[in-house]
Amino acid sequence: MQDQVQDQAYDAIVVGSGISGGWAAKELTEKGLKVLLLERGKNIEHIKDYVNATKAPWQYPHRGGRTTDMIKHYPVLARDYPLNEKNLDYWVDERESPYTEAKRFDWFRGYQVGGRSLMWGRQSYRWSNIDFDANAKDGIAVDWPIRYEELAPWYDKVEKFAGIAGNRDGLEVLPDGQFMPPHKLNCGEELVGNKLKKLFDGKRHLIHARTANITQPLPGRGACQSRDACWLGCPYGAYFSTQSSTLPAAVATGNLTLKPFAIVSEVLYDKDKKRASGVRVIDAVTNATTDYKAKVVFLCASTLNSAWLLLRSATDIWPGGLGSSSGELGNNLMDHHFRLGAAGDLEGLDDKYYYGRKPTGFYIPRYRNVFGDKREYLRGFGYQGSASREGWSRAIAEAGIGGAFKDAAAEPGQWTVGGMAFGEMLPNHANKVTLDETTKDKWGLPVLKIDCATGENEAKMRKDMMADMAEMLAAAGVKDVKTYDLGYFPGQGIHEMGTARMGKDPKTSVLNSHNQVWDAPNVFVTDGSGMTSASCVNPSLTYMALTARAADFAVSELTKRNL
């Protein structure tokens, strides 16, 4: 039972303060709602708490690397690049918050105000109807209940506010948006891009990456200074995060209450009204529980955490949790599979270099299984890549020691270019999360059990993902092209999606076309859990658009007294 009930009622409760939660808080407060924003982790204040943001390399004892102690304490994080000395505080303490892996799943979490908006990759692309049509066209899973046209104005809105730098490329597969000037391609990237224009019937495009690093100032935010230290938190506010962007906007309304260290243990459900009445919160520090009431609840806790919360909610009505009447709650977990591609050497640019450290590279949008192309797998992939000159580290494997060796290592080396593929993973009912009642976290909550694997479609796609990059680079004149496949486990993409999919039918989906839980229309889930398919395109911008759209709808329904 709860220790106390918070008498003050809010108009809305938002669970989670990352990319989606920040947007929900901003939109709802700006529309006049009194909003309680709950965050399970600590507060991180913009600029003040970015403690390593301006440190020089030599100020880290291990120069940013990892120690055996860190590996011991962060065994999941240690599986891939996120474990590092510089922003370790932004990643979850795994000892407090374990989870169970039926199959290996790398869950890289950020439990703090701002969530993973502090560390995200900032790639910001619109999805297209190629994505929203996909399930219906292929006859798998369920159809998306929305199409691009319904989301386009919301993409416009979130792009303008977040600040997306990109070029208008006029590509159907990757719709243009409201862009600031792009981060320019360097000579190496431009060289390959220009060659590619004349190859493959002009169907493969190397474009400027579109990224939430602003190239022109926005209110309260400075333009990108080309520091390339984004994931430490930007003291200029030059990339979109909750702290730099949505939180100040929500605070400015006077309608926001932000509560860190607030773990939502369940959504409270009133079975007579068939509505949620609020949420129960465990204080992460004192363990005291408090019930908070609100007219609407937005779940933006991140894909797996929102699903985990639904699984724990209203179990007296539905043993499988709130939203489980469809039989799809927790199912259809997806990610983007990647970690393979090709790279090689660029010739003819030895008299060229660049200045500054740009925070992004290039992008090659999907060209497989679209516009007449037909492969032996469904869906497709895109590439992220860049060109650069090698630094001192190349010298480790080179022969030599001594003065000449040292001075040569201090000069920029070979121009290289490469791309890594990000592929779409199909929705599959068997890829699921459930509660593991046998294991409890620090606060006594049964942990999440994750059971997810890629299948045959992904395996077939990976052959193209690796070979195509090599083919494109070689055709563009790149020398010594080498392919690689570092292997992939679900979760590594940090693009978890699904588990509470949107759909047209309450019998086969958890959410409707406005991200409302069918069984509790005043509960909106607007993070990645609602995704009906995964696209191959980075998803965060779409979460922003869906959240802004759902917030607008929620307020309109409240006004009509429909909630």
Place this chain on the structure above:
Amino acid sequence: MSLDTDKPLLAQSLIDRREAIKRVSALLGGAALIGGSALWTGCAPKDSPPVAADGTAAFVPFTAAEIAYLDEIADTILPDTKTPGAKAAKTGAFMAVMVADSYQPKDQAIFRDGMKTLDAAAETANKTTFVASTPAHRLALLETLDKEQKAYMDTKKPDDPAHYFRMMKELSLLGYFTSEIGCTQAQRYIESPGRYDPCLPYTKGEVSWASHA
């Protein structure tokens, strides 16, 4: 997973979580495996580290004399030229920290044994320790050792241990080029460049721009 060729690491610097991946890439140097590679790649070795009977780790911290020895090794690899060398950048102390904190026990042992092997080679060649050898003698010893490690590392199987001199060379390069001297004197470092110029003329001899961190 294993990261055992340079191209994958290079390409890893290309994806959207670029800072992170570049960090891994820079530390690994896009190079073939180094002693501490398991800790960089996150794949802890399957065999557990040896632990003393009382539960404490077996590693004994480096002494001041050993750090001075490491300084001389690093400074022979990266000596004073037009810019200060590795000893001026306190690279020996950095190497000691990394071996103590970041190397797995089996790699710590390889590294330590390597220090003894090198001194034994100095005794044989010069009738004295490495530190007490002349700069020319040190250079000759390490040039031989560098050829040995290169030949070994280029042909070894992925699961074979790294050569101790590759470890020393990697830590020297990493320690030096991420030090204040290495960033601001050997290379050019600007914390906040303020803009990105995508294509500028470059003349051979101009040094690199150092990374942020």
